[in-house]
Each structure stands twice: as C-alpha cells, then as structure tokens.
Amino acid sequence: xxxxxxxxxxxxxxxxxxxxxxxxxxxxxxxxxxxxxxxxxxxxxxxxxxxxxxxxxxxxxxxxxxxxxxxxxxxxxxxxxxxxxxxxxxxxxxxxxxxxxxxxxxxxxxxxxxxxxxxxxxxxxxxxxxxxxxxxxxxxxxxxxxxxxxxxxxxxxxxxxxxxxxxxxxxxxxxxxxxxxxxxxxxxxxxxxxxxxxxxxxxxxxxxxxxxxxxxxxxxxxxxxxxxxxxxxxxxxxxxxxxxxxxxxxxxxxxxxxxxxxxxxxxxxxxxxxxxxxxxxxxxxxxxxxxxxxxxxxxxxxxxxxxxxxxxxxxxxxxxxxxxxxxxxxxxxxxxxxxxxxxx
Ligand SMILES: Nc1ncnc2c1ncn2[C@@H]1O[C@H](COP(=O)(O)OP(=O)(O)OP(=O)(O)O)[C@@H](O)[C@H]1O
Numbered sequence: 577x578x579x580x581x582x583x584x585x586x587x588x589x590x591x592x593x594x595x596x597x598x599x600x601x602x603x604x605x606x607x608x609x610x611x612x613x614x615x616x617x618x619x620x621x622x623x624x625x626x627x628x629x630x631x632x633x634x635x636x637x638x639x640x641x642x643x644x645x646x647x648x649x650x651x652x653x654x655x656x657x658x659x660x661x662x663x664x665x666x667x668x669x670x671x672x673x674x675x676x677x678x679x680x681x682x683x684x685x686x687x688x689x690x691x692x693x694x695x696x697x698x699x700x701x702x703x704x705x706x707x708x709x710x711x712x713x714x715x716x717x718x719x720x721x722x723x724x725x726x727x728x729x730x731x732x733x734x735x736x737x738x739x740x741x742x743x744x745x746x747x748x749x750x751x752x753x754x755x756x757x758x759x760x761x762x763x764x765x766x767x768x769x770x771x772x773x774x775x776x777x778x779x780x781x782x783x784x785x786x787x788x789x790x791x792x793x794x795x796x797x798x799x800x801x802x803x804x805x806x807x808x809x810x811x812x813x814x815x816x817x818x819x820x821x822x823x824x825x826x827x828x829x830x831x832x833x834x835x836x837x838x839x840x841x842x843x844x845x846x847x848x849x850x851x852x853x854x855x856x857x858x859x860x861x862x863x864x865x866x867x868x869x870x871x872x873x874x875x876x877x878x879x880x881x882x883x884x885x886x887x888x889x890x891x892x893x894x895x896x897x898x899x900x901x902x903x904x905x906x907x908x909x910x911x912x913x914x915x916x917x918x919x920x
Contacts, residue, residue, distance in 0.1 A: 594913045616641035617693070617771045617802045623664055623674035633783075642771065645791070647696075649804040649813050651912060652823035654912040658806045659699065659775065661823065665804070666696040666773050679770065694771035695720070697764040699779075699806075705749030709740055709759050712748050713766050720767025727766075737795075739788050744800065754780040754784060757871040761789050765796065772796065775806040790816055810909045820908065822915045829915035838906040844876040845905055847885060851900035857889070 619641050619850055626633040635657040642648045650658050663669035666675055667683055675684040678693035704712040713734050717727030735744045738758055743751060757780050764772055772793070778786045793803055793816070803844030807813045813820070814834055822830040822837075830837050847862075851854075851871040852869060859866040862885050864875040877885065882903055 600602055615644075615676070617644050617679055618642040618665060618804065619680075620661075620665055621674050621676075623661065623670060623671045623676070624663060625660055625671050627712050633826050635664065635671075635823075638674075638821070638823070638826075640754065640831070641800045642804050644770065644800045644802050645797055646818040647797060647805060647816050649817035649820045649906065650804065650806045650823065651808075651810060651813065651820055651852040652829075653912075653916065655825075656823040657826040658823055660826075661808055662696075662773055662775060662804070666690050666694060667695075673678045694773050694874060695764040695767065695769040697760050697772075697777055698775045699775045701760050701763075704763065706734075706747065708745050709751075709762075710735060710744045712759065713762055716766040720769065722767060730766060734765055734797045737788075737792055738765075739785075753877055754782060754785060757781055757788070758785050760794070765792060768796075768801070770800070771802050771804065775803045776808065777805070778807075778809065778812065786812070810907065814908045817908075820911075823914060824915050830911060834908055834911075837908070837911045840911070842879060843878050845882050845903055846910065847875050847877060847882045848900075848902040848904070849873045849875075849889070849898065850900040851897050853897040855889075855894045857892075857894045857898040861889075 622814070623635055623638045623641050624633050627637045638661055638811075640648070645748050650661060652658050660669065664671045667676075667687030670687065671684065675682055675685070675688075678690055681689060681693070683690045684692070704715065707715060710731050713731035714727045718724065723729060725876075735741055738751050738760060738761065742757065743755055745761075748756060749757065757777070761774070761777050764774060764777075774793075777793075778789055781789065795805060805813070805817065816833055820831070820837060821828060849872070854871075859868065859873060859875075861871075862875050862877070863881050864877045867874045875882075875885075886901065886903060889898060889901075
C-alpha cells in the first residue's frame with residue numbers, strides 16, 4: 577500500500593534539519609569529501625525574488641552549491657518556488673538580491689554568459705519544433721559551439737543512446753508528448769555542458785524511456801557533469817539524487833543528502849492500515865499519533881513497536897476488518913510532508 581496523501585500533516589513534526597539554511601558541506605563519505613574538494617559548478621548565494629503584487633517572495637534567501645559529478649534535486653510542492661529559483665540560476669530571471677556563480681564566474685548581471693556553462697531543459701520547451709529530431713540535436717550542438725562534423729557525430733550518438741532511431745527523421749513538433757520530452761532531454765545533452773539543469777525531465781515518459789534517461793544522466797555524472805534536477809516525482813528522485821534542497825513557500829526548508837534528511841525520523845517506520853470496515857480497535861492504543869483519512873490510518877512508530885502492533889492486528893479480531901497494510905522506512909516524501917507541517 578503506497579498511498580501517501582499530499583494533504584496530511586504530522587501532528588508532532590520531527591525536528592527541523594539543522595542544515596536547512598547552509599550547504600551540507602560535511603558530506604557522508606569519501607565520495608562526498610572528494611566532491612567537496614572540487615569547485616562548485618553552480619554556487620548561488622542568498623537568492624531572493626518577488627513578483628509584482630505578490631504577498632510574499634517567490635524565492636526567499638536560497639543558498640546552494642552544485643558540485644561536479646553530483647545529482648542535486650530541488651523538491652517542493654506546486655508554487656514552492658522551484659521554477660523561479662531555476663530561472664535565476666540559468667540566467668532567465670534576475671534575482672532581487674543574491675548572486676549566482678557558474679564555474680566561478682559571476683553571471684548574476686551577465687545572464688547571457690550562463691548559457692556557456694549549462695544546458696537548461698524547461699518544464700515546457702517549444703523551440704526547434706519545426707526540425708527533425710536529428711537536425712534539432714545537431715543544431716543544438718552547433719549552437720553550443722561544436723564544429724559541424726562533431727555536432728553531426730554527436731547527434732548520431734544521442735539518437736542511439738536515447739533510443740530515438742525510430743523517430744530521428746520525424747519533426748519534433750509532430751511527436752507525442754513523451755517522445756518530445758525524450759528529445760528535449762537529448763538536446764540538453766548536446767554540446768556537453770558541465771551543468772545540466774532539468775525541470776521534470778521524465779514527466780510523461782514510460783518506464784523504458786525513464787530508465788534510458790537516468791542511464792544517460794548517470795553516464796554524464798560519471799564523466800564529471802553536474803545535474804540539477806527539479807522534480808515532483810519523489811519516489812523516483814530518491815533513487816538518483818545525491819543531495820536535495822526542499823523549498824517551502826520560497827524558503828529553504830531542508831538541505832542535505834536523502835539519508836541525512838531521513839535521519840530526522842530517528843528510526844521510525846511508517847505503518848499504513850486500510851480498513852474495509854470499522855475496526856474493533858482504538859487508534860489511541862497504537863502507541864503513536866494516528867493520522868486518519870477515512871478508513872486509512874497512518875502511524876509512525878519504532879520498528880519493533882510497529883511489528884508488535886501489526887502482529888496484534890493480524891492475529892486478533894481486527895484482522896477481519898483489515899483491507900490492506902504497509903510497513904515502510906521513511907522516504908523523501910515523508911521529509912516533504914514534515915517540511916510542510918513544520919513550515920505551516
Ligand atoms: N510570472 C509570474 N508572475 C507572478 N507570480 C508568479 C510568476 N511566476 C510564478 N509566480 C508565483 O511565484 C510562486 C512560485 O512559483 P514557481 O513557478 O516558482 O513555483 P514551482 O515550485 O515551480 O511550482 P510548480 O511545481 O507548480 O511548477 C507561486 O506563488 C507563483 O504563483
């Protein structure tokens with residue numbers, strides 16, 4: 577049972593991570609320490625931005641570093657400020673305050689320079705719709721400075737790598753939404769920028785295409801590129817992100833490795849119970865605060881207690897009313913829920 581409501585909140589939220597407002601510079605392992613030694617490919621300091629007439633800033637005091645060879649995720653609910661933040665990082669929106677360095681170069685006031693350092697895949701891209709897939713890839717490579725022959729060779733490589741051969745000669749504008757997204761990812765890879773900024777790259781892709789994209793990104797990461805990823809797909813993100821920034825109402829709510837962010841749950845697991853009929857047990861007797869959505873109950877408990885509670889239900893009279901259950905370790909989704917409830 578994997579029902580995770582976006583509206584529920586914890587009654588007694590776990591403590592906020594202490595790395596919410598600074599970079600998680602401590603790192604978890606040798607790999608992390610090696611990355612720290614290398615200069616950030618993207619360094620943003622105290623970025624804020626308000627839109628005219630808004631009651632609060634869309635982004636409010638965000639600081640982050642993205643290092644070569646890492647996948648850095650920006651997570652948050654709709655309207656949390658992810659796109660606004662990314663548009664400042666890629667030079668499409670000027671911050672009200674703060675600055676952005678790309679490969680050590682201050683691009684805050686020289687937004688045209690940002691394109692030298694990065695490739696950006698926006699949520700909705702419409703450029704190059706009149707070209708064939710292969711020409712779009714070649715043209716993007718050329719625009720990013722590759723000589724003609726190299727751009728052509730790279731386009732062929734990308735067609736093969738992203739399994740685009742069957743549509744390589746089709747016009748981009750006539751492709752399905754998922755195919756267009758895959759081509760969008762391929763164009764982001766053309767020209768081999770050291771920083772790939774991808775807003776929801778796998779939305780609309782089927783399972784095979786998603787795997788193809790993650791494999792391709794993993795190869796870039798292994799080659800030293802950095803990936804800054806905006807996503808709503810927390811479960812998928814969990815498998816690929818090295819570090820995560822959670823935004824809530826424009827503010828940084830948590831920053832760190834997925835493992836460290838989940839440590840705030842201190843070994844608690846999540847027990848989900850779905851009842852087909854009104855159960856003959858008192859939720860107050862389960863040993864934790866029970867979140868109830870109709871006949872779906874969720875409670876966070878230490879592992880041993882959760883096992884005892886579940887065994888009691890499976891072996892007792894309440895079992896007759898049980899429809900489904902799940903026992904799961906904390907996830908990034910739980911981190912997001914906790915950030916929402918802490919920040920209100
Ligand atoms: N061009 C704009 N003019 C005015 N307000 C805007 C504009 N763009 C975004 N906003 C507001 O700024 C806030 C942050 O929006 P933003 O698009 O950055 O969030 P997001 O996290 O990317 O959301 P989503 O997940 O829905 O894409 C929202 O309150 C939004 O209404």
